[in-house]
Amino acid sequence: MSDVFHQALAQTLPMLEEIRDGIKPPPRASGKALRKLLKEVSSHGASAPQLVEGSADAESSAVWTWDALEQVIKGCEKCPHLVRSRTQVVFGVGNREADLMFVGEAPGADEDEQGEPFIGRAGQLLTKIIEAMEFSREDIFIANVLKCRPDMPEGESGNRKPRPAEMATCLPWLREQIKLVQPKAIVALGATAAEGLLGETRPMRELRGRWLAFGEVPVMVTYHPAYLLRNQAITEKRKVWEDMLLVLKKLNLPISAKQERYFTQPTK
Numbered sequence: 001m002s003d004v005f006h007q008a009l010a011q012t013l014p015m016l017e018e019i020r021d022g023i024k025p026p027p028r029a030s031g032k033a034l035r036k037l038l039k040e041v042s043s044h045g046a047s048a049p050q051l052v053e054g055s056a057d058a059e060s061s062a063v064w065t066w067d068a069l070e071q072v073i074k075g076c077e078k079c080p081h082l083v084r085s086r087t088q089v090v091f092g093v094g095n096r097e098a099d100l101m102f103v104g105e106a107p108g109a110d111e112d113e114q115g116e117p118f119i120g121r122a123g124q125l126l127t128k129i130i131e132a133m134e135f136s137r138e139d140i141f142i143a144n145v146l147k148c149r150p151d152m153p154e155g156e157s158g159n160r161k162p163r164p165a166e167m168a169t170c171l172p173w174l175r176e177q178i179k180l181v182q183p184k185a186i187v188a189l190g191a192t193a194a195e196g197l198l199g200e201t202r203p204m205r206e207l208r209g210r211w212l213a214f215g216e217v218p219v220m221v222t223y224h225p226a227y228l229l230r231n232q233a234i235t236e237k238r239k240v241w242e243d244m245l246l247v248l249k250k251l252n253l254p255i256s257a258k259q260e261r262y263f264t265q266p267t268k
């Protein structure tokens, strides 16, 4: 088998074994890749699971369940250097049927330690933004492009930006999460998240305030909350808020006069 095929098999095997053992129902639709993998499982001693015919000839990959996806991502070892340095994989958190997803670049030290994205100071500001939109954090699904904390040189603390190659390696996991959530909109937080998610390298001033897309899902790029912690200018807060107003409009949610005015004048 090729390395690529070996890797695909390793990623899909836990789910296939659950189907084989009757723990999970077989997927409704299975593409050619899945048929090939099932054959491979069978040839390695397992009895072939029964497939439910759907769009069997479609080139779609396996249909993940949340449990299977979480299990596989949490055991992912595609980046050996990050496997060595991470405390744990930060899978993502929130409503798995959310209309809105927030996507950041990677876990920091706090997130790596606690296993949840956006829980440090920037995360607390993100929660305030979410609440200003009249959501609760539990209404949203929050994840990162990179699911493991970027490693730091020996003896150095702090966080580093994920490398494009690291994000490209991990992006298939986020893609599967987006396929399961089926959000009506995604907010990409910061230029690095925009690069990892969309391949966009344009400066933030050219990315924010307009709709881009990940497949068929509309994506609004805005500043990372950490940027707002560094730059407290009301004009910058207003830019982020204007992006969130566009998100609320996209979701067909009402916007109060008070919400329209946020950050247009100094707060008392």
Ligand code: SF4
Binding pocket: 073, 076, 077, 078, 079, 080, 082, 083, 089, 146, 147, 148, 169, 170, 173
């Ligand atoms: S960063 Fe993503 S692809 Fe790399 S080991 Fe972690 S979960 Fe796997």
